[in-house]
Amino acid sequence: xxxxxxxxxxxxxxxxxxxxxxxxxxxxxxxxxxxxxxxxxxxxxxxxxxxxxxxxxxxxxxxxxxxxxxxxxxxxxxxxxxxxxxxxxxxxxxxxxxxxxxxxxxxxxxxxxxxxxxxxxxxxxxxxxxxxxxxxxxxxxxxxxxxxxxxxxxxxxxxxxxxxxxxxxxxxxxxxxxxxxxxxxxxxxxxxxxxxxxxxxxxxxxxxxxxxxxxxxxxxxxxxxxxxxxxxxxxxxxxxxxxxxxxxxxxxxxxxxxxxxxxxxxxxxxxxxxxxxxxxxxxxxxxxxxxxxxxxxxxxxxxxxxxxxxxxxxxx
Ligand SMILES: Nc1ncnc2c1ncn2[C@@H]1O[C@H](COP(=O)(O)OP(=O)(O)OP(=O)(O)O)[C@@H](O)[C@H]1O
Ligand SMILES: [Mg+2]
Numbered sequence: 618x619x620x621x622x623x624x625x626x627x628x629x630x631x632x633x634x635x636x637x638x639x640x641x642x643x644x645x646x647x648x649x650x651x652x653x654x655x656x657x658x659x660x661x662x663x664x665x666x667x668x669x670x671x672x673x674x675x676x677x678x679x680x681x682x683x684x685x686x687x688x689x690x691x692x693x694x695x696x697x698x699x700x701x702x703x704x705x706x707x708x709x710x711x712x713x714x715x716x717x718x719x720x721x722x723x724x725x726x727x728x729x730x731x732x733x734x735x736x737x738x739x740x741x742x743x744x745x746x747x748x749x750x751x752x753x754x755x756x757x758x759x760x761x762x763x764x765x766x767x768x769x770x771x772x773x774x775x776x777x778x779x780x781x782x783x784x785x786x787x788x789x790x791x792x793x794x795x796x797x798x799x800x801x802x803x804x805x806x807x808x809x810x811x812x813x814x815x816x817x818x819x820x821x822x823x824x825x826x827x828x829x830x831x832x833x834x835x836x837x838x839x840x841x842x843x844x845x846x847x848x849x850x851x852x853x854x855x856x857x858x859x860x861x862x863x864x865x866x867x868x869x870x871x872x873x874x875x876x877x878x879x880x881x882x883x884x885x886x887x888x889x890x891x892x893x894x895x896x897x898x899x900x901x902x903x904x905x906x907x908x909x910x911x912x913x914x915x916x917x918x919x920x921x922x923x924x925x926x927x928x929x930x931x932x933x
Pocket of ligand 2: 645
């Protein structure tokens with residue numbers, strides 16, 4: 618594990634934002650994306666969000682997220698082409714710019730989250746799929762299910778959509794929809810298998826696809842990161858499920874609890890993250906990196922922005 622000293626030093630070296638003079642910048646909650654010609658330079662910052670607010674930065678978080686995505690792009694390229702070209706810096710991925718397919722492909726292995734909330738209210742047909750009576754919270758499905766949603770603009774909630782609507786509305790031809798659905802399921806199965814080898818459950822996740830210049834399907838955005846997926850601990854699942862207790866979540870749950878203890882759950886001004894919580898959350902992300910990849914995390918300490926500028930010099 619990484620020493621307290623490295624962690625403490627990094628508190629003042631995190632990457633809050635970038636302002637590079639390349640291409641056209643598009644800033645997400647976590648990533649700064651620069652669109653240049655036929656490429657996107659995707660810089661994962663150390664920003665963290667919870668309850669839809671960006672709250673501050675976490676040491677090494679950008680490196681963790683970027684390198685988890687890298688790991689999965691490399692582990693799944695035999696299933697479907699992806700947009701990764703190279704990673705010139707631990708926080709950066711250079712990708713091929715594609716024509717976006719405006720649908721988020723969500724794949725779920727378990728009845729949880731928004732799906733559980735709808736089921737609990739008595740809804741039995743969701744995303745065009747019929748669900749049996751008597752299912753329990755966090756129950757495993759017989760096979761993974763695909764629940765696509767439209768990708769809406771910032772501030773609007775993504776809306777569920779069925780395969781039928783996607784085809785009828787002309788968002789995608791049937792053949793292409795079937796291809797991305799098949800790819801999404803195969804990616805999820807691969808993710809599930811690798812996660813299981815490391816005592817994790819890939820509970821659910823979201824994929825985005827695009828089309829390249831030859832109209833071929835390409836996996837874009839990020840894959841199986843803690844920002845796009847939910848993970849549980851595999852060998853604890855059964856006991857917790859049988860006892861009717863919630864699964865242990867390996868993500869921002871600890872931070873959310875800390876925020877709620879300070880009286881913040883989305884409304885008003887968020888509290889300032891102190892050094893202790895920033896270091897605890899950093900450890901959680903590093904732990905997750907190691908669990909997911911089965912590899913030791915090698916922190917790239919020092920000023921992240923300066924390093925990125927150096928590593929991206931050939932793009933500027
Ligand atoms: N290869 C690609 N070609 C074209 N667009 C892409 C590609 N990869 C990702 N994108 C898009 O680039 C954008 C990246 O934005 P980013 O994920 O940083 O922020 P966001 O999705 O707007 O918000 P959030 O921070 O909540 O994720 C997304 O709209 C994503 O769909
Ligand atoms: Mg995004």
